[in-house]
Amino acid sequence: MIASEPLKAFADSEGKMIGIGLTPEGIEQNYVIYELMLEMAWRQEPIDLKQWFRQYQWRRYGGDQINEDAAAAWDILLDTVYQCDEPQWSVTKVLYELSLLLC
Secondary structure (H helix, E strand, O other): OOOOHHHHHHHHOOOOOOOOOOOHHHHOOOHHHHHHHHHHHHOOOOOOHHHHHHHHHHHHHOOOOOOHHHHHHHHHHHHOOOOOOOOOOOOOOOHHHHHHHHO
16 A cells, blocks of 8 residues: 555645655554655655565665565565555564564
């Protein structure tokens, strides 16, 4: 949704929408969501999320080229944790934090 809905909202606003914003407490310090949402303010077309996640992990972790192991891990996250086609009322937590809560 984040990769396309801000663009739809802008188009539907008939030029009245002048920006986007987000509430940090609403995304639980989820850095990939910060970056994606704020990048949408500069985009004219929806993002190819698979490609965007590959570039994100490269920007985040650095290196001379994309690390295929990191890319594969982010692909799993994209296909599971970040797969959301409808608004959700849920909280994203770090996996180790959740495991500590279960102990």
